[in-house]
Amino acid sequence: MENIDLSMLRHSCSHVMAAAVKKLFGDVKIAIGPSIENGFYYDFDAERPFTPEDLELITKEMKKIIKSRAPFIRREVTKAEALSLFKDEPYKLELLEAIAEGETISTYEVDGFLDLCRGPHVDHAGRIKAFKLMNVAGAYWRGDEKNKMLSRIYGTAFASKDELNEYLQRLEEAERRDHRKLGRELDLFSIQEEAGPGLVFWHPKGALIRKLIEDYWKTEHLKNGYELVVTPHIALRDLWKTSGHLDFYTENMFSPMEIDDADYQLKPMNCPFHLLIYKSRVRSYREMPIRWAEMGTVYRYEKSGVLHGLMRARGFTQDDAHILCTREQLHSEIQRIMSFIFMIFRKFDFTEYEIFLSTRPEKSVGSDEIWDEATGAIRTALETEGLSYQIDDGGGAFYGPKIDVKIKDAIGRMWQCSTVQIDFNEPERFDITYVGQDGEHHRPIMIHRALFGSLERFFGILIENYAGAFPLWLSPVQIAICPITDNNTGYCKNVFDTLTQEGFRCSLYDMNEPLKAKIKAAELEKIPCMLIVGDRDMEAGKVSVRTRKDGDKGAFTVEELIAQLKQEL
RNA sequence: GCCCAGAUGGCGCAGUGGUAGCGCACCUCAUUGGUAAUGAGGAGGUCACGGGUUCGAAUCUCGUUCUGGGCUCCA
Numbered sequence: 001m002e003n004i005d006l007s008m009l010r011h012s013c014s015h016v017m018a019a020a021v022k023k024l025f026g027d028v029k030i031a032i033g034p035s036i037e038n039g040f041y042y043d044f045d046a047e048r049p050f051t052p053e054d055l056e057l058i059t060k061e062m063k064k065i066i067k068s069r070a071p072f073i074r075r076e077v078t079k080a081e082a083l084s085l086f087k088d089e090p091y092k093l094e095l096l097e098a099i100a101e102g103e104t105i106s107t108y109e110v111d112g113f114l115d116l117c118r119g120p121h122v123d124h125a126g127r128i129k130a131f132k133l134m135n136v137a138g139a140y141w142r143g144d145e146k147n148k149m150l151s152r153i154y155g156t157a158f159a160s161k162d163e164l165n166e167y168l169q170r171l172e173e174a175e176r177r178d179h180r181k182l183g184r185e186l187d188l189f190s191i192q193e194e195a196g197p198g199l200v201f202w203h204p205k206g207a208l209i210r211k212l213i214e215d216y217w218k219t220e221h222l223k224n225g226y227e228l229v230v231t232p233h234i235a236l237r238d239l240w241k242t243s244g245h246l247d248f249y250t251e252n253m254f255s256p257m258e259i260d261d262a263d264y265q266l267k268p269m270n271c272p273f274h275l276l277i278y279k280s281r282v283r284s285y286r287e288m289p290i291r292w293a294e295m296g297t298v299y300r301y302e303k304s305g306v307l308h309g310l311m312r313a314r315g316f317t318q319d320d321a322h323i324l325c326t327r328e329q330l331h332s333e334i335q336r337i338m339s340f341i342f343m344i345f346r347k348f349d350f351t352e353y354e355i356f357l358s359t360r361p362e363k364s365v366g367s368d369e370i371w372d373e374a375t376g377a378i379r380t381a382l383e384t385e386g387l388s389y390q391i392d393d394g395g396g397a398f399y400g401p402k403i404d405v406k407i408k409d410a411i412g413r414m415w416q417c418s419t420v421q422i423d424f425n426e427p428e429r430f431d432i433t434y435v436g437q438d439g440e441h442h443r444p445i446m447i448h449r450a451l452f453g454s455l456e457r458f459f460g461i462l463i464e465n466y467a468g469a470f471p472l473w474l475s476p477v478q479i480a481i482c483p484i485t486d487n488n489t490g491y492c493k494n495v496f497d498t499l500t501q502e503g504f505r506c507s508l509y510d511m512n513e514p515l516k517a518k519i520k521a522a523e524l525e526k527i528p529c530m531l532i533v534g535d536r537d538m539e540a541g542k543v544s545v546r547t548r549k550d551g552d553k554g555a556f557t558v559e560e561l562i563a564q565l566k567q568e569l
Numbered sequence: 570g571c572c573c574a575g576a577u578g579g580c581g582c583a584g585u586g587g588u589a590g591c592g593c594a595c596c597u598c599a600u601u602g603g604u605a606a607u608g609a610g611g612a613g614g615u616c617a618c619g620g621g622u623u624c625g626a627a628u629c630u631c632g633u634u635c636u637g638g639g640c641u642c643c644a
Contacts, residue, residue: 049572049573049574050573051573052574134638135573135638135639136572136573136574136638136639137572137573137638137639137640138571138572138573138638138639138640139572139639139640139641140571140572140640140641143640143641144640144641145570145571145640145641145642149571149572149573149640150572150640151572151573152572152639152640154638154639180637184579184580185580191636193617193634193635193636196635197634197635197636252642252643298644300643300644302642302643303570303571303641303642304570304635305570305571305572305639305640305641305642306570306640306641306642306643307636308637311644312642312643312644313644316644318644319644320644416643416644417644418644419644450644452644453644454644455644456644457644458644482604484601484602484603485601485602486601487601512599512600512601513602513606513607514600514601514602514603514606514607515602515603515604516602516603516604516605516606516607517602517605517606517607518604518605519604519605519606520604520605520606521605521606522605523605524605530604532603532604534602534603535603536603537603544603544604546604551604552603552604
């Protein structure tokens with residue numbers, strides 16, 4: 001974990017950077033420059049955007065300031081003094097306006113650069129031992145897209161050069177694992193200009209992995225008391241009026257299409273469809289809880305600038321489910337979902353999580369009582385499961401509280417996948433009821449939940465987590481069979497047939513290449529198991545096994561190999 | 570959507586005013602090889618798209634589309 005000193009160091013580094021920028025480009029106006037998770041930034045309002053060459057100049061200037069060990073000088077000033085000190089800095093004046101009269105206002109000066117800042121800072125710039133300016137980006141003043149776009153310079157700083165290098169290596173590793181790069185190299189998926197942005201094409205190998213994931217998902221859902229449903233991709237637009245999506249979700253929906261004088265809408269969510277199934281007949285308390293799951297493909301209009309490979313697409317498939325239950329069942333259902341989530345993730349080698357509980361926002365529907373009850377149900381469910389969680393106060397949806405789960409991948413990055421949302425709104429809007437033991441109609445509570453979030457995103461995360469080297473059960477090709485000479489090809493074909501009959505996915509490497517080239521090709525394809533077959537093996541009735549993980553394992557009979565592999569699955 | 574930067578054969582890249590080149594992949598032939606690249610040959614691009622400037626544009630310019638890094642938003 002980062003300690004306060006590191007963030008202080010980074011904050012100080014951002015001041016040093018601003019000092020350098022001010023010295024080099026006097027006409028820029030300064031905005032804000034905080035430390036952030038992996039470094040710091042400073043926002044400037046500049047006449048022209050910064051270039052990579054500018055960054056070099058700024059870096060040089062910063063090094064001078066650091067070398068001079070320029071002290072950070074703190075001064076407390078009155079609001080009136082501050083207003084006059086920063087009279088030429090409109091962004092600082094705006095910040096000052098928000099500060100109440102009488103509140104402590106402090107300034108920090110380093111190398112002649114004065115900034116309005118609460119601090120704290122290091123005592124002098126010489127404390128900065130390792131920093132690097134990373135890149136330039138646009139950023140709205142105060143993060144509001146209605147405001148002016150400022151030029152932001154990102155940088156990072158560490159306590160030592162070694163730590164900085166380690167961080168830079170981590171970034172390189174992330175780049176090496178980028179699912180867009182691996183997706184192309186391993187021929188898993190593509191996104192094509194001719195078809196439109198944010199639309200994913202699953203190639204045979206990617207589609208096979210998807211099938212394996214879906215099969216596993218469906219089997220486990222059936223084992224866990226869910227039923228599977230399938231619903232259309234479009235529906236009459238009025239349905240989305242009923243659900244309320246037309247009011248609060250229009251900007252994310254594809255435009256309607258007119259068919260036979262009626263407007264149809266491509267679905268951005270699956271829930272209304274599941275509620276229509278619910279409403280298709282009268283429901284009894286005896287059926288509760290109802291758990292309906294679907295691989296539901298949805299289409300959402302996402303702003304062009306946010307699209308990102310598989311992680312953020314315009315068409316994607318949610319591993320969606322809706323649980324309709326009574327108030328009494330809420331707690332046990334949530335608990336059940338949570339343990340289900342972790343069971344599923346374990347299969348994909350994810351074992352570390354961060355859990356967030358989002359509570360009631362300002363604008364919301366439903367009574368205080370039901371919010372308290374639902375939020376309480378979540379808390380006890382999480383606590384019963386022994387899960388620690390963080391609270392996102394007021395971060396819930398307007399229709400109910402939610403749990404978000406982030407998973408940690410092989411190189412320590414967190415990814416938002418699962419979401420469990422309680423909904424008091426939609427059952428109301430669709431007026432769904434069940435007949436209780438008392439013969440009266442009651443309103444069920446609805447839980448929306450997705451484990452993977454979307455298959456596309458989860459696939460992207462898996463690619464990056466495994467760096468493209470999928471475990472045996474998920475590998476599109478599990479075994480590469482490499483004859484050494486043409487002499488061995490016939491024998492290899494028999495091995496191929498035997499293994500294929502046993503359910504293994506094999507590929508015969510009978511191209512006219514020397515063995516080394518075949519091995520290299522299979523390694524680049526990240527195939528977990530390679531069989532090398534030469535005359536020696538044929539005579540012994542065996543195959544030589546080489547694994548992606550351990551290299552040369554020696555010779556085995558095909559039966560021994562099958563037994564071994566089945567154990568690994 | 571906004572700011573900045575890009576777009577050259579399937580992929581990775583070179584080429585800043587005189588009508589395109591390299592490596593890998595692909596195809597053919599030779600080679601029959603023991604754990605990450607055998608050799609030779611061949612084919613493949615109206616340089617993202619549409620205007621403009623120019624005798625002449627991959628190259629300069631404007632617009633569009635898409636991609637990348639951010640902002641905002643999100644599964």
